[in-house]
Amino acid sequence: MNETQSTPSLDHLLARCALADGGAFAELYAATSAKLFAVVLRILKNRELAEDALQDVYIRIWQSAADYHAGRGAVMTWMTSIARYRAIDMLRRANAGIKVSAGDADAVDTQHAPGAGPVELAVQQADNARLTACLDELDPPRRTCLVLAYCDGYTHDELSVKLGSPVGTIKSWIRRGLLALKACLGGGDD
Amino acid sequence: MVVMTEALTPLQREQAAEYVLGTLQGAQRVAFERALADNDDLYAEVVAWETRLIGLTDSIEPVVPPPHVWRAIEKAVALPAGRPEAPKTGWWQSLVVWRSLAAAALLALLAIGIPTLLQPPPAPELPPVYSLVLRDSAQQPLWMVVCDWRTHQFTVNRVAAAAPDAEKSHELWLVRKDDAAPLSLGLLQGDELHGALPDNANWRGTKALAVSLEPAGGSPTGLPTGPVLYVAPTPI
Numbered sequence: 001m002n003e004t005q006s007t008p009s010l011d012h013l014l015a016r017c018a019l020a021d022g023g024a025f026a027e028l029y030a031a032t033s034a035k036l037f038a039v040v041l042r043i044l045k046n047r048e049l050a051e052d053a054l055q056d057v058y059i060r061i062w063q064s065a066a067d068y069h070a071g072r073g074a075v076m077t078w079m080t081s082i083a084r085y086r087a088i089d090m091l092r093r094a095n096a097g098i099k100v101s102a103g104d105a106d107a108v109d110t111q112h113a114p115g116a117g118p119v120e121l122a123v124q125q126a127d128n129a130r131l132t133a134c135l136d137e138l139d140p141p142r143r144t145c146l147v148l149a150y151c152d153g154y155t156h157d158e159l160s161v162k163l164g165s166p167v168g169t170i171k172s173w174i175r176r177g178l179l180a181l182k183a184c185l186g187g188g189d190d
Numbered sequence: 191m192v193v194m195t196e197a198l199t200p201l202q203r204e205q206a207a208e209y210v211l212g213t214l215q216g217a218q219r220v221a222f223e224r225a226l227a228d229n230d231d232l233y234a235e236v237v238a239w240e241t242r243l244i245g246l247t248d249s250i251e252p253v254v255p256p257p258h259v260w261r262a263i264e265k266a267v268a269l270p271a272g273r274p275e276a277p278k279t280g281w282w283q284s285l286v287v288w289r290s291l292a293a294a295a296l297l298a299l300l301a302i303g304i305p306t307l308l309q310p311p312p313a314p315e316l317p318p319v320y321s322l323v324l325r326d327s328a329q330q331p332l333w334m335v336v337c338d339w340r341t342h343q344f345t346v347n348r349v350a351a352a353a354p355d356a357e358k359s360h361e362l363w364l365v366r367k368d369d370a371a372p373l374s375l376g377l378l379q380g381d382e383l384h385g386a387l388p389d390n391a392n393w394r395g396t397k398a399l400a401v402s403l404e405p406a407g408g409s410p411t412g413l414p415t416g417p418v419l420y421v422a423p424t425p426i
Contacts, residue, residue, distance in 0.1 A: 009381070025267075029260060030331060030349055034252035042250050051259050058263045073237045077244045081210070088212045128245035149211045150246050156213055178207045185242050
């Protein structure tokens with residue numbers, strides 16, 4: 001991952017957080033908060049909620065620093081996952097009982113430069129060349145489902161509205177898309 | 191790992207993937223998280239998916255969070271105010287102390303958004319120690335610099351600055367008041383730079399630090415020749 005290469009000290013900073021080194025925590029925040037804020041903001045699409053999420057995320061990182069080990073993935077992957085799960089939980093809670101409309105679902109596209117939607121961007125800019133290649137191999141609807149679910153926190157129902165396909169079809173696209181990605185990328189079982 | 195993940199059922203594998211993707215919802219998600227806590231195989235499967243998909247976040251442009259978020263975090267975790275854990279060795283101690291102070295000062299600056307003294311001098315005559323942050327136009331911190339006018343030393347830590355093109359160098363300058371010529375503090379290379387503040391500079395006469403783009407190896411004239419890319423005024 002490019003994050004860990006461009007900031008080679010994240011491991012050290014996190015290790016020092018585990019020793020209750022507040023300065024290291026401050027440095028870790030300075031180095032990573034803009035990325036994590038962008039990730040939660042993209043999912044929540046609400047600055048206030050995203051700020052609350054980010055606060056929870058770093059408190060969690062500070063409290064869990066001692067539990068981190070290499071088996072939990074690269075530091076940036078671990079931290080980003082904490083951020084995504086927190087944002088998704090908050091999104092689900094905020095949206096509980098609120099039915100998403102096609103208009104809401106479309107709003108996400110306007111965040112990006114014209115010409116390239118979020119799906120295309122995510123695919124083009126994925127750092128991992130293999131991930132890009134494997135995403136490219138997927139049927140477009142499957143690829144769209146995976147990217148919108150992962151980056152924007154879409155649910156099955158929201159994808160169904162967005163893509164105009166039945167929920168059952170969406171679920172099947174996702175399931176098969178994930179299987180195809182795994183087959184293409186490998187890893188995890190060897 | 192083969193043996194470990196073979197312990198999982200197809201349903202568990204599917205749920206691990208959809209958990210990471212975010213589409214595992216409601217009671218299923220809660221139950222999965224509960225199972226995750228004490229099932230190492232399941233956890234490994236989740237990490238494998240997190241690692242596979244993390245590249246999707248590369249297209250998401252960083253957004254600097256507002257300063258009050260850090261203030262709230264700092265308060266919530268009751269940070270030991272930059273106090274490092276008792277270190278075992280001398281070099282580590284100095285490194286941690288230094289970095290902690292630098293980082294604390296950086297965050298203080300980020301948090302308050304106004305010039306902040308790291309350690310207000312106990313006596314007005316005593317020279318200050320302060321930190322400043324060189325930022326790009328998007329306010330993203332690129333380098334943080336700690337100037338210790340007591341020891342006449344400075345330290346630069348790279349936060350997120352990218353290296354210039356091969357035939358260019360980033361040069362750091364101390365900008366003085368009263369239109370005195372800027373003084374070079376050296377080239378910004380690597381993640382950390384230590385150096386002495388020039389003898390003919392003092393804290394009262396220093397207005398700002400600046401970074402200019404120079405030919406590789408630095409300015410041939412001893413004065414900035416390229417565009418000044420970033421400027422950070424001194425806090426006092």
